[in-house]
Amino acid sequence: MMQLTRRQTKKAKSFITHFLLVLWALVCLFPIYWVLITSFKLPIAVFQGPKYFPWIDFKPTLNAWNFLLTGPTSAAVYRSWANSAILATTSAAIAVIIGAMAGYALTRFRFYWSGLKWKNNNIAFFIISQRMLPAVVVILPYMIMYRIFGLIDTHLGMILAYTVFNLPFAVWILRDFFAGLPVDLEESALIDGANRFQAFRSIVLPLAAPGLIATFLFCLVFTWNDYLFALMLTFSKASTLPMFIAGEGTQSYGPQWWYLSALSLLSIAPMILISLLVERYITRGLVVGAIK
Amino acid sequence: MGGSAPRMFAVEESPTTKKDRGVSYAFLMPTVILILILSIFPLVFSLALSFASWDLSRLEGGVRFIGFQNFATLFSDTRFWDTAKNTVYFVGGAVALQYLLGLCLAMLLNQEIRFRRFFRVVFLMPMMLTPAAVGYVGRMLFNESMGPINDMIKHLGLPIVPWLSNSKMAMPSLILLDTWEWVPFITIVLLAGLQSLPPEVFESATVDGASDWQILRYITFPMLAPVSITVILIRALEAFKLFDIVVVMTGGGPGTATETVTMYAYIVGMKSGNLGYASAIAYSLLVLVIVFSTIFLNSLRGRAAAAEG
Numbered sequence: 001m002m003q004l005t006r007r008q009t010k011k012a013k014s015f016i017t018h019f020l021l022v023l024w025a026l027v028c029l030f031p032i033y034w035v036l037i038t039s040f041k042l043p044i045a046v047f048q049g050p051k052y053f054p055w056i057d058f059k060p061t062l063n064a065w066n067f068l069l070t071g072p073t074s075a076a077v078y079r080s081w082a083n084s085a086i087l088a089t090t091s092a093a094i095a096v097i098i099g100a101m102a103g104y105a106l107t108r109f110r111f112y113w114s115g116l117k118w119k120n121n122n123i124a125f126f127i128i129s130q131r132m133l134p135a136v137v138v139i140l141p142y143m144i145m146y147r148i149f150g151l152i153d154t155h156l157g158m159i160l161a162y163t164v165f166n167l168p169f170a171v172w173i174l175r176d177f178f179a180g181l182p183v184d185l186e187e188s189a190l191i192d193g194a195n196r197f198q199a200f201r202s203i204v205l206p207l208a209a210p211g212l213i214a215t216f217l218f219c220l221v222f223t224w225n226d227y228l229f230a231l232m233l234t235f236s237k238a239s240t241l242p243m244f245i246a247g248e249g250t251q252s253y254g255p256q257w258w259y260l261s262a263l264s265l266l267s268i269a270p271m272i273l274i275s276l277l278v279e280r281y282i283t284r285g286l287v288v289g290a291i292k
Numbered sequence: 293m294g295g296s297a298p299r300m301f302a303v304e305e306s307p308t309t310k311k312d313r314g315v316s317y318a319f320l321m322p323t324v325i326l327i328l329i330l331s332i333f334p335l336v337f338s339l340a341l342s343f344a345s346w347d348l349s350r351l352e353g354g355v356r357f358i359g360f361q362n363f364a365t366l367f368s369d370t371r372f373w374d375t376a377k378n379t380v381y382f383v384g385g386a387v388a389l390q391y392l393l394g395l396c397l398a399m400l401l402n403q404e405i406r407f408r409r410f411f412r413v414v415f416l417m418p419m420m421l422t423p424a425a426v427g428y429v430g431r432m433l434f435n436e437s438m439g440p441i442n443d444m445i446k447h448l449g450l451p452i453v454p455w456l457s458n459s460k461m462a463m464p465s466l467i468l469l470d471t472w473e474w475v476p477f478i479t480i481v482l483l484a485g486l487q488s489l490p491p492e493v494f495e496s497a498t499v500d501g502a503s504d505w506q507i508l509r510y511i512t513f514p515m516l517a518p519v520s521i522t523v524i525l526i527r528a529l530e531a532f533k534l535f536d537i538v539v540v541m542t543g544g545g546p547g548t549a550t551e552t553v554t555m556y557a558y559i560v561g562m563k564s565g566n567l568g569y570a571s572a573i574a575y576s577l578l579v580l581v582i583v584f585s586t587i588f589l590n591s592l593r594g595r596a597a598a599a600e601g
Contacts, residue, residue: 127327137571
């Protein structure tokens with residue numbers, strides 16, 4: 001066999017790399033494609049066995065979407081969607097604000113809690129470690145406390161729970177982010193007579209905008225996607241989209257695939273948009289830096 | 293604050309922070325207080341509950357402390373041990389598979405490639421999607437007669453697989469679905485790790501005539517070890533909590549073949565209303581997670597130390 005030149009090996013390697021990348025891209029996209037086309041199928045197109053291409057092997061219809069958006073369950077669908085959106089945005093915003101303050105404090109001040117012999121790193125670890133706990137450990141006490149204080153199935157209760165759920169993550173990412181920001185600007189503002197809060201609000205936060213946005217988006221995704229808290233702490237008024245999906249998917253008459261696909265898309269589509277936004281922050285090394 | 297007073301919450305003095313003691317706490321305390329009330333208190337509450345008997349339908353009836361009785365019951369509860377085994381099986385299988393795939397993908401993405409941004413966005417997408425919806429999508433894809441996976445297998449001339457109805461296959465199916473969703477996380481972290489490695493090392497290795505495999509085995513992999521340990525630990529801690537995907541995809545079945553500890557705690561707590569016993573189950577998951585993390589970190593540190601020494 002002829003010896004391959006260096007250039008040929010390089011070309012062959014590049015070809016294999018791209019081939020594998022495309023293959024995995026197909027693996028990533030196929031389930032999303034599947035749920036998309038299933039939402040345009042009639043029951044018969046589902047039960048006849050898998051049909052892959054609209055117009056070619058099945059005729060797409062809007063039946064499932066019509067039923068989802070105007071049928072008898074539509075009010076519940078809209079309410080769940082709105083609840084998910086309200087709870088996710090509010091709790092993510094609060095977690096980012098409070099978390100930014102703590103992240104800032106942990107990088108700009110030196111704490112020493114002599115009773116516990118804790119320094120900044122210990123305090124940070126204490127906060128971050130809360131994210132690692134299995135949520136099921138705290139969820140039963142939540143349910144009992146929420147019943148007692150009338151917070152069960154309320155927006156307020158859910159926002160509170162999700163804020164605390166997101167807070168450790170926000171502190172984790174933002175602490176790392178503030179540590180990489182230069183202190184000169186805020187110091188000069190402090191010397192010019194601004195107080196800490198003014199310096200924080202008018203100098204530090206604008207500088208930290210990319211980190212704040214990235215953290216907000218991630219907290220938004222975590223909350224939007226949560227099922228366990230919603231399942232334990234809500235039943236109708238404050239119930240969210242994942243609850244609705246899981247509830248419909250486990251009906252005893254069997255899942256209505258076309259309808260559930262459309263419903264799933266309502267939950268997945270905003271997250272696909274967010275992953276377009278989030279990619280740029282990840283590429284710039286934000287977020288992932290904190291994990292390393 | 294005087295120098296001799298108990299300085300439990302003292303701020304050390306440095307030029308910039310001297311006048312900022314109060315301010316520093318104004319920044320930090322909202323987080324600390326929220327976590328104390330809504331994370332630490334529930335944790336203690338839950339521990340107390342695990343030594344008690346309390347019925348969900350008669351919350352007013354109050355708590356009765358029963359000592360270690362819940363844990364004694366737990367010890368001989370075969371369903372609990374099954375769910376613990378399922379959880380460990382899931383964590384081991386899912387994390388190993390995800391790490392291997394994630395490493396390969398990160399190395400592919402770390403080369404000179406076209407459409408870099410497209411691949412990154414697409415590779416990232418699955419981990420952003422709602423697990424409840426993903427579990428449902430998995431249920432469609434793995435469906436034996438109407439799902440596309442078995443259909444493709446049939447076209448390849450292979451025997452179809454009873455993905456969800458066979459108790460031996462249900463867990464691997466779940467692992468595959470979870471891998472689809474969470475490989476992105478490992479990929480992006482390892483990719484960032486790869487990109488932070490000094491290029492000179494690789495250049496000189498190439499000049500010295502090292503093969504690709506040697507570079508991977510003796511340079512990339514060891515240098516990536518700290519990031520790998522962190523990412524595996526984070527993913528494993530998340531995997532121990534497995535709940536939403538299973539509930540929707542298999543409902544814990546067939547039988548209890550895919551029931552996880554979190555699911556069992558939920559069933560006992562909410563469906564049977566036995567809050568004390570559910571807390572005992574939840575707490576054993578916490579213990580399992582802590583024991584795992586400790587062993588994992590210590591064994592790897594020991595190995596790293598041995599490798600250096």
